[in-house]
Amino acid sequence: MISTLIVDDEKLVRKGLISTMPWEKFHIQIVGEANNGQAALDYMHKSKVDLLFADLTMPVMSGFELIEAVRADFPETLIVVLTCHQDFDYIQKAMRLGAIDYIVKTQLEQESMDEVLSRIALRVSYEQSLRISSAAASGSLSATTGKGGEESRKEKEWPALKEQWLSLQWIHNDALFDKLCNYAFHSKEDPISQGIIASLEHCPVVFNDEELRCDLERLFALQSWPAVVRLLSKIRTNLRNNIERLPYFRDIVINVVHVLRYIHQTEDFMMNRDDLAARFGMSRGYFSQCFKNIVGKSYGEYLKELQIRKAKTLIRQTDFPIYWIAEKSGYKDEKYFSKLFRSRVGMNPMEYRKLCKGSESEL
Incomplete structure (x- = not known):
């Protein structure tokens, strides 16, 4: 079970989260609650906590201060921030400090609870598997x-x-x-x-x-x-x-690097952005923002470039029909694929194949 502490200065918010979220379904166990950051730290010095849900605006010690303290004293504890603010700059500040995700309390409805906890549980599992493999390899x-x-x-x-x-x-x-x-x-x-x-x-x-x-x-x-x-x-x-130099916490940057490695290893060019974000334990919106800033282009644009690059390789190296190449490159609609290929390459797939064959015959 993932031992979890809820930290919020509003008692009704704490009790509401504890009673309404389907924690056990995702192997998350609420082990305690605290009404400010200092009380949370005091609890953590006595009991192990894998995951922390923390409000950003609290008396005694704010959520921002709590994140910094937890990162310093309990680096293996993962943090999800609770906020009433939709301001991205406000949320991003918490992410830079080391939070792995955020929940806007005013937007948390019953139908989204499963999605939120599933995403967070995946991220916890991912981080814990990295640590376990690290310890196992280091020990040998x-x-x-x-x-x-x-x-x-x-x-x-x-x-x-x-x-x-x-x-x-x-x-x-x-x-x-x-x-x-x-x-x-x-x-x-x-x-x-x-x-x-x-x-x-x-x-x-x-x-x-x-x-x-x-x-x-x-x-x-x-x-x-x-x-x-x-x-x-x-x-x-x-x-x-x-x-x-990047405006993101280092674990986020390394996570995006792993995403890129995964994309290139699997060559699954029909991979949905939301599925990929969930696989690596990131929210959809934050994944899109991080990917664009760290990679230099949106996920959609990056995927299209890979699809066209794959298609060009298949056209040059095989004699398979264009509909087959379109499907292998992530497109079920051959006409749409040909239109996109022309817009990117300057010629349709058959013209590109003829050009490549002509170049080879001149060698």
């Missing part, structure tokens, strides 16, 4: 490099280790970075540098300079593990600086 790491059986054991442990690099949590987690760096080994078939590039290459706002790319590509050429660690430290500093 060795600080020494041997030969023979030792090397074979490390080869077997490489997939778990690789996932830790791909999680990108090491960018801001000093303890995890130190543990990973103490494990003096990386697979020749699947180097750390390639894994990190694979995670970052689709997010230019984070992975945005040639020096960073060159440093990552240099990693595999280094023969000395201490030299690898020194270069990784430099890479880590640059990545951290890039992330901290």
